[in-house]
Amino acid sequence: MARSYRDITDAELAVMQVLWERGESSIRQICHVLYPGGGPSQYATVQKLLERLEAKDFVYRDRTQQVHLFRPALGREELIGRRLRSLAEQLCGGSLTPLLTHLVKTKALTPQERAELRALIEQSENTPRRRGSKG
Amino acid sequence: MARSYRDITDAELAVMQVLWERGESSIRQICHVLYPGGGPSQYATVQKLLERLEAKDFVYRDRTQQVHLFRPALGREELIGRRLRSLAEQLCGGSLTPLLTHLVKTKALTPQERAELRALIEQSENTPRRRGSKG
DNA sequence: GACAAGTAAGACAAATTGTCTTAGGGTGGT
DNA sequence: ACCACCCTAAGACAATTTGTCTTACTTGTC
Incomplete structure (x- = not known):
């Protein structure tokens, strides 16, 4: 089991912020927010960040659909508490x-x-x- | 000018804690606290940490004596405020x-x-x- | 059956961090 | 004078982290 205790990094936090605002979202949707007009590279970046966030149990991934959907596994308040x-x-x-x-x-x-x-x-x-x- | 905005790392923080407790101290004195029974390697580690802390303006170094003395350039409370x-x-x-x-x-x-x-x-x-x- | 869009996997460089080695200088004792 | 010792200075080093990008494979659609 990967060390799930590792904290959220800056780039990962940016993704979390989008999830907190939008709620459950696809990679594509997050990309539109973070990298408007971005290409496949940026898409892959977000994909990787979400993969890491999932590994650290900070997001849930819904794999039932063709297009996976992600939602935060902890809220902003919880993160604040954790950091405090x-x-x-x-x-x-x-x-x-x-x-x-x-x-x-x-x-x-x-x-x-x-x-x-x-x-x-x-x-x-x-x-x-x-x-x-x-x- | 080196980026002085970088935060204090874990090992550096251990050094700061000693300085906050003891006040102005030499490398040797800090070593006795952090690595009791440590050798030259540990000494060099503390030395390097202090060098980095000085570069980031978190400690003052008194070079007037043969043996340099270090004291904190910001207190624990200030660091708390900074992190908050x-x-x-x-x-x-x-x-x-x-x-x-x-x-x-x-x-x-x-x-x-x-x-x-x-x-x-x-x-x-x-x-x-x-x-x-x-x- | 080819294309578009998605997932999976991992390569990569840059930076960070903690640790250690080496070289050299000044001091004191004998 | 010489040696042992403690100090500073400089930097080597590997491990890890982090953000980014490339590639390969899968799947549903027209």
Whole structure:
């Protein structure tokens, strides 16, 4: 089993972005977005990227039709979470708290954002902590 | 001018962690931490990593003494900020807000953390928004 | 049965990354 | 003076990654 833990690369991410926007798509359709007016070379590039994404379990491939269809196996939010966790792993001893703190301290908040944040914190108050989730 | 924008790699990060903990250090001192009982090869590795870190402006090198001394040119917090921004750039159209939201929504907060967060939000209320900082 | 479009497989160079070797310089002890 | 030692400087090296492209084969359609 290939190491599925490897991250999404830049070119692969571009493909994912198209899938997130368009939903299930064929290679051809993705090509039209990424390389408008592109030829067979660009088509093959996208094909290869999707092959790698599938190997890493980041997209599902529907082979039932003649023309294969691809759809994301993880959403943008999940990827964000994954990257945040990886960042925390490397720089914060695995804890997400320093990231949260950093953002609140650093980022200039609009009054609206402040209100939304407060609301979210309220909300999380009612949500019981999930077992095993660590700080 | 070498592209100084390139990020810190894993091995380089290990060196940075030592510098953040110990402060200004010589190659030898870093070696003792990273490769206890290591030989000349390991020494050379650390040497090369520091050379690359210097080229990328992530450490300062004090050449006034016989034995050069190195100290971090950016702190852990700064690196965190840099990576968060890069993440936002790639996945959130440059805005840090989705990261903040994601963390608050996802992460299970202890009552204490909730309190601290609220305090930080309060605090940021008094701090005027910095010019040019974007959402 | 030939063509168009698709899939499958892999070649390829460039860049990155971690590691190691070698050469040379200055210092101190004897 | 000489030697041993520790340091810096420079670069060799293989493994891996990454984006791109070529080629060969398959299949449905007119």
